[in-house]
Amino acid sequence: MELTGGRVRMTPGARRVVEAAERLFYAHGIHAVGVDLIAAEAGVTKKTLYDRFGSKEQIVVEYLAGRDERWRAFLAERLERLERPAAEARVLAVFDASREWSGEFGAKGCAMVNAHAEISDPGHPAYAVIAAQKTWMLELFTGLVREAGAEDADSTARALMLLHEGALVAHGLGMFPDPFAAARDQARALLGGVRRS
Amino acid sequence: MELTGGRVRMTPGARRVVEAAERLFYAHGIHAVGVDLIAAEAGVTKKTLYDRFGSKEQIVVEYLAGRDERWRAFLAERLERLERPAAEARVLAVFDASREWSGEFGAKGCAMVNAHAEISDPGHPAYAVIAAQKTWMLELFTGLVREAGAEDADSTARALMLLHEGALVAHGLGMFPDPFAAARDQARALLGGVRRS
DNA sequence: CCCCAAGTATACCGATCTGTATAGTGGACA
DNA sequence: TGTCCACTATACAGATCGGTATACTTGGGG
Numbered sequence: 001m002e003l004t005g006g007r008v009r010m011t012p013g014a015r016r017v018v019e020a021a022e023r024l025f026y027a028h029g030i031h032a033v034g035v036d037l038i039a040a041e042a043g044v045t046k047k048t049l050y051d052r053f054g055s056k057e058q059i060v061v062e063y064l065a066g067r068d069e070r071w072r073a074f075l076a077e078r079l080e081r082l083e084r085p086a087a088e089a090r091v092l093a094v095f096d097a098s099r100e101w102s103g104e105f106g107a108k109g110c111a112m113v114n115a116h117a118e119i120s121d122p123g124h125p126a127y128a129v130i131a132a133q134k135t136w137m138l139e140l141f142t143g144l145v146r147e148a149g150a151e152d153a154d155s156t157a158r159a160l161m162l163l164h165e166g167a168l169v170a171h172g173l174g175m176f177p178d179p180f181a182a183a184r185d186q187a188r189a190l191l192g193g194v195r196r197s
Numbered sequence: 198m199e200l201t202g203g204r205v206r207m208t209p210g211a212r213r214v215v216e217a218a219e220r221l222f223y224a225h226g227i228h229a230v231g232v233d234l235i236a237a238e239a240g241v242t243k244k245t246l247y248d249r250f251g252s253k254e255q256i257v258v259e260y261l262a263g264r265d266e267r268w269r270a271f272l273a274e275r276l277e278r279l280e281r282p283a284a285e286a287r288v289l290a291v292f293d294a295s296r297e298w299s300g301e302f303g304a305k306g307c308a309m310v311n312a313h314a315e316i317s318d319p320g321h322p323a324y325a326v327i328a329a330q331k332t333w334m335l336e337l338f339t340g341l342v343r344e345a346g347a348e349d350a351d352s353t354a355r356a357l358m359l360l361h362e363g364a365l366v367a368h369g370l371g372m373f374p375d376p377f378a379a380a381r382d383q384a385r386a387l388l389g390g391v392r393r394s
Numbered sequence: 395c396c397c398c399a400a401g402t403a404t405a406c407c408g409a410t411c412t413g414t415a416t417a418g419t420g421g422a423c424a
Numbered sequence: 425t426g427t428c429c430a431c432t433a434t435a436c437a438g439a440t441c442g443g444t445a446t447a448c449t450t451g452g453g454g
Contacts, residue, residue: 011429011430011431012430012431013430013431014430027317028317029226029228029314029315029316029317031226031228031229031315032228032315032317034410034411034412035411035412035413036410036411036412044431044432045431045432045433045434046412046413046414047414047415047431047432047433047434048430048431048432050412050413050414051430051431052430055412055413056412056413108313108314109310109313109314110366112370113306113310113314113366113369113370114311114314115314116305116306116369116370117226117305117306117310117311117312117314117315118226118228118229118314118315119226120224120225120226120229130370131370131371134370134372135372138372138373155379155382158367158373158376158379159360159379159382159383161363161367161372161373162359162360162363162364162367162376162379162380162383163356163359163360163363164363165362165363165366165367165372166358166359166360166361166362166363166364166366167359167363168366169307169310169362169363169365169366170355170358170359170362172310172313173309173310173313173327173328173331174328175331175332175335175358175362176335176355176358179355179359182352182355182356182359183359185352185356186356186359186387189387190383190386208399208400208401209400209401210400210401231440231441231442232441232442232443233440233441233442241401241402242401242402242403242404243442243443243444244401244402244403244404244444244445245400245401245402247442247443247444248400248401249400252442252443253441253442253443
């Protein structure tokens with residue numbers, strides 16, 4: 001199975017497998033996509049696929065963990081662009097980044113939320129990846145809000161989290177146009193009305 | 198197939214099928230549950246199941262439409278409880294109702310969002326049910342906000358929608374305790390700060 | 395009394411599912 | 425030159441998938 005800290009060593013074939021899996025899992029759901037299709041789309045035999053990953057479950061883990069890694073790198077790059085940023089501007093930049101990301105890669109909403117809908121066993125290794133992603137986002141907001149000097153950083157961060165998750169869902173379901181702009185507006189109002197310590 | 202306006206005639210066996218399907222689909226996901234299991238859990242043969250529904254797809258439609266109906270009835274009952282209610286109180290009551298509903302039936306978040314994650318074909322009949330549910334909720338918020346006399350009812354309603362969807366997701370993933378209370382607090386602040394026409 | 399709707403019981407269909415087995419190929423590197 | 429390593433090709437196993445077929449039972453209403 002060739003693991004390195006729960007992750008798989010990414011040979012060229014393995015990388016193509018994860019890329020194909022990400023595209024197929026995200027578009028059609030995890031259970032709707034078989035390993036035969038993944039292998040075919042990756043231009044790889046099932047033998048190679050199982051030599052690298054050992055199980056479909058492990059491909060799911062790589063799919064989610066890889067996507068999370070890319071999102072974090074994407075977000076970090078967007079946050080570093082800001083020069084001498086006010087903390088409030090950094091919070092709003094998270095919504096802008098999410099809007100851009102979702103426009104490019106997020107037509108079906110949050111991959112973590114969607115995967116969670118298909119997994120019932122809390123012992124599934126993907127569960128930890130999903131939970132960690134949401135914890136990380138909440139802590140990101142908490143840190144940024146604390147920088148901004150808000151009185152109750154925890155509850156403010158949670159409110160931002162609700163707006164952000166709501167925007168992801170609204171975008172995925174096409175509830176109304178540009179939900180990230182709406183969420184960003186609310187976030188600004190929320191931060192503007194907050195008492196400073 | 199015995200349809201009545203796109204829906205199935207609910208004989209006793211058919212009702213048990215939908216009940217079993219709802220429990221299993223919601224807990225494990227749609228593609229993860231086979232019709233054999235549904236029939237067994239309903240105490241019904243596959244013959245009966247297919248005589249009533251004709252296809253698994255139709256069971257999915259009944260599952261979602263039935264759950265939506267129950268939610269709307271649940272919410273209507275909670276809203277009617279309020280006597281001589283201010284419109285703002287009615288908005289907050291939606292979040293209270295959602296909190297109560299989710300505590301009883303919503304451990305995995307929104308059934309519509311979860312189903313959407315597993316369906317890729319926009320022509321799937323369940324798609325219309327999902328979209329209609331979200332449209333209905335948005336219009337509900339819009340109507341309530343308009344009653345409250347807010348200046349920009351549409352954008353206020355969308356903000357409430359984001360908070361509500363965010364709370365459903367946060368609850369389903371267990372991101373932090375009592376997300377509906379947090380969403381309700383934000384909703385109140387949002388309504389309180391709104392300019393009246 | 396007889397019919398009909400709703401149901402049971404059971405067996406089957408072809409397709410697809412995850413996962414394994416066997417045998418062989420081509421390149422990099424020591 | 426020889427040995428790994430990543431990979432191809434193909435075939436197969438056992439289970440489960442959605443869906444169908446045949447034959448029978450039961451209870452209530454004209």
